[in-house]
Amino acid sequence: DIKKKLSEKKEDDAKRAKEDAAVEAAIAGAQMDIPDAMVETQQRQMVDDFAQRLQMQGMNLELYCQYTGQTVDSMLESVKPQALKRIQSRLVLEAVAAAEGITASEEDFEQEINRMAESYKMEADKVKEIMGESGKKQIMEDLAVSKAADFLRDNAVEVEKAEAEVTDAQVQAELDQMAQNVASTETVERAAQMGDTANIDFEGFDNGVAFEGGKGENYSLTIGSHSFIDTFEEQLIGAELGREMEVNVTFPEEYHAKELAGKPAVFKCTVKEIKVKELPELDDDFAQDVSEF
Numbered sequence: 001d002i003k004k005k006l007s008e009k010k011e012d013d014a015k016r017a018k019e020d021a022a023v024e025a026a027i028a029g030a031q032m033d034i035p036d037a038m039v040e041t042q043q044r045q046m047v048d049d050f051a052q053r054l055q056m057q058g059m060n061l062e063l064y065c066q067y068t069g070q071t072v073d074s075m076l077e078s079v080k081p082q083a084l085k086r087i088q089s090r091l092v093l094e095a096v097a098a099a100e101g102i103t104a105s106e107e108d109f110e111q112e113i114n115r116m117a118e119s120y121k122m123e124a125d126k127v128k129e130i131m132g133e134s135g136k137k138q139i140m141e142d143l144a145v146s147k148a149a150d151f152l153r154d155n156a157v158e159v160e161k162a163e164a165e166v167t168d169a170q171v172q173a174e175l176d177q178m179a180q181n182v183a184s185t186e187t188v189e190r191a192a193q194m195g196d197t198a199n200i201d202f203e204g205f206d207n208g209v210a211f212e213g214g215k216g217e218n219y220s221l222t223i224g225s226h227s228f229i230d231t232f233e234e235q236l237i238g239a240e241l242g243r244e245m246e247v248n249v250t251f252p253e254e255y256h257a258k259e260l261a262g263k264p265a266v267f268k269c270t271v272k273e274i275k276v277k278e279l280p281e282l283d284d285d286f287a288q289d290v291s292e293f
Contacts, residue, residue: 104143
């Protein structure tokens with residue numbers, strides 16, 4: 001049931017927290033001089049991974065920066081602490097694996113291949129063929145690092161275990177989140193409201209002149225997500241389908257496009273379609289259904 005799942009989740013979270021604490025303690029006790037180039041490479045990899053996730057959602061990094069007021073440089077700087085921590089954690093765990101003779105077995109490798117094959121809906125042999133020997137070597141190293149993390153966690157000093165008590169409020173919160181995850185969408189014929197997902201065309205103008213990078217078509221924007229600058233989204237509330245409207249915004253002072261930074265602009269927008277989430281009824285049948293996943 002839901003309470004059992006939440007209790008298990010709390011236990012898993014506690015294990016991860018213990019593992020993180022053990023790795024943090026190992027990092028604190030280690031002497032590491034991380035080259036700047038290594039950190040910069042990790043930063044770029046993290047931003048590239050984010051850009052790929054954006055592309056899967058139908059957006060590119062340039063547009064994302066345009067409408068959030070960020071720059072690639074600011075994104076790189078924001079992930080720097082996390083990039084450094086990833087490198088430190090990896091180096092510590094590789095050292096633990098080497099010191100303790102922790103390696104991944106062929107059985108571990110086969111299990112990981114089968115997991116990947118199921119995830120990608122491919123044959124296991126095809127996954128092996130695609131990755132080649134270099135890919136296998138990387139996976140074996142990653143599995144050894146994972147085992148080293150387990151070793152640190154299992155050998156950390158035990159602390160008093162808190163009771164994984166689950167309250168009714170937590171159950172309700174979990175049900176609400178599950179309902180959001182499985183919600184369907186429905187197209188509606190009405191003016192835009194907060195929380196709607198609007199499909200819009202837009203073009204930005206600076207003193208009546210269209211500026212570069214300010215145009216988008218068939219863009220899905222959830223009103224209230226604060227994905228766009230200033231009060232862009234709030235001004236879409238009440239917009240009627242198919243009717244062009246103007247949205248007045250002011251770009252942030254630190255905006256990456258210097259020619260727009262701190263300046264007012266007008267976006268001509270047309271809402272082409274509006275979709276709303278249809279949440280399932282939170283009854284006993286729903287709780288039973290989701291508890292089976």
